[in-house]
Amino acid sequence: MEVSTAMWTAAIVGAVVVYWFVWVMGAAEVKGKRAVNLKMGSITRDKVQDKYKQYWSFFRRPKEDIAAAADDDNVPAFVDTFYNLVTDIYEWGWGQSFHFSPSIPGRSHRDATRLHEERAADLIAARPGLRVLDVGCGVGGPMRAIAAHSGAHVVGITINEYQVARARTHNRKAGLDDRCEVICGNFLEMPFADASFEGAYSIEATCHAPRLEDVYREVFRVLKPGALYVSYEWVTTALYRADDPAHVQTIRGIEAGDALPGLRAQHEIAEVARQVGFEVVEERDLALPPAGPWWTRLKMGRIAYWRNHLLVSALTALRVAPKGVVEVHEMLYETARHLSDGGESGIFTPMHMILCRKPLAAPPPSS
Ligand SMILES: C=C(CC[C@@H](C)[C@H]1CC[C@H]2C3=CC[C@H]4[C@H](C)[C@@H](O)CC[C@]4(C)[C@H]3CC[C@]12C)C(C)C
Numbered sequence: 001m002e003v004s005t006a007m008w009t010a011a012i013v014g015a016v017v018v019y020w021f022v023w024v025m026g027a028a029e030v031k032g033k034r035a036v037n038l039k040m041g042s043i044t045r046d047k048v049q050d051k052y053k054q055y056w057s058f059f060r061r062p063k064e065d066i067a068a069a070a071d072d073d074n075v076p077a078f079v080d081t082f083y084n085l086v087t088d089i090y091e092w093g094w095g096q097s098f099h100f101s102p103s104i105p106g107r108s109h110r111d112a113t114r115l116h117e118e119r120a121a122d123l124i125a126a127r128p129g130l131r132v133l134d135v136g137c138g139v140g141g142p143m144r145a146i147a148a149h150s151g152a153h154v155v156g157i158t159i160n161e162y163q164v165a166r167a168r169t170h171n172r173k174a175g176l177d178d179r180c181e182v183i184c185g186n187f188l189e190m191p192f193a194d195a196s197f198e199g200a201y202s203i204e205a206t207c208h209a210p211r212l213e214d215v216y217r218e219v220f221r222v223l224k225p226g227a228l229y230v231s232y233e234w235v236t237t238a239l240y241r242a243d244d245p246a247h248v249q250t251i252r253g254i255e256a257g258d259a260l261p262g263l264r265a266q267h268e269i270a271e272v273a274r275q276v277g278f279e280v281v282e283e284r285d286l287a288l289p290p291a292g293p294w295w296t297r298l299k300m301g302r303i304a305y306w307r308n309h310l311l312v313s314a315l316t317a318l319r320v321a322p323k324g325v326v327e328v329h330e331m332l333y334e335t336a337r338h339l340s341d342g343g344e345s346g347i348f349t350p351m352h353m354i355l356c357r358k359p360l361a362a363p364p365p366s367s
């Protein structure tokens, strides 16, 4: 073979490999983002690394320190920063639904995710003609599944502007923008009138609230009497021992890498719901058998991790992705390790389900 032919062949093979690596493998989820489009939300390129450092020094502290420094009120702002940093990576590597679901033998992750979302819609009896609130809606994966499944009109709220833009784009593309609305706001002080919704749900979102009662009280306020609310909560289980250093390390790792001001214990959830005036209809850990393990999807393996790591490193070196993405990706990888340790050891669940009803004649909530 002539030298020039060999060089051309090598160049073509190289181009195909790069194309496959970045555009095909880079879109880890079929409908996810591509790695070449990784932005960092509304943060300008030159500020990404600084924002990451600020985020990390805020959330790596234990909850007692966040509370002692009277930093509770700053939590929503740092949660907003967190979602600027991770939203594109989540979409790229996970899809448009930012939550876990029990694995189902023989079914894809996408099916398992959709069924977990439809279960929430069924629990609150969402149906055509009802106006339902999605508390902490992300980029709207669950909202679209629930609107399509139930026929209800869904209004989502998220603290992060960038997610609002992404969710609206996805809603339009899915042809669901007439039934899916997205509002930017704080779920601790919602911009909605009293008794303006006929149902509500939150999927792995209220764990970001420094005090769960603040968000439950707001949900209670905006629901009509008789309406149902279901939440999938992140909690520590009865197996968690605060005197076991390995347990503490796992839970601290989950909190720091997921912008959580402090995980609550499973038994506290119903107490808080009742305290704000809800009637608790049902409570169940959806991760318990016969449910298949939710954490297996997280065990991406060294090869997949290195592929993604190499990709974000290369894109940063080429200045396609902003500086700081590699650090954020590294943090997520560590977080995934803590999450799967938490799942495997049984000390943590991301799907403690609580179904509540606002009583028809509401007694005054205790403060
Ligand atoms: C409910 C929340 C988020 C839950 C999950 C959607 C995310 C938690 C950890 C995330 C990930 C960890 C590892 C990443 C990996 C290193 C990267 O290459 C591709 C994306 C990940 C798989 C990423 C995807 C989303 C998570 C699973 C919290 C915040 C309350």
Ligand SMILES: C[S@@+](CC[C@H](N)C(=O)[O-])C[C@H]1O[C@@H](n2cnc3c(N)ncnc32)[C@H](O)[C@@H]1O
Pocket (backbone or CB within 6 Å): 076, 079, 083, 096, 097, 098, 099, 135, 136, 137, 138, 139, 140, 141, 142, 157, 158, 159, 160, 163, 185, 186, 187, 188, 202, 203, 204, 205, 206, 208, 209
């Ligand atoms: C892990 S994501 C889950 C998103 C969505 N429920 C899903 O399953 O795809 C958590 C969501 O809660 C939102 N959130 C966190 N704190 C919030 C707050 N104080 N007000 C409004 N939204 C908030 C985040 O912006 C994000 O959209």
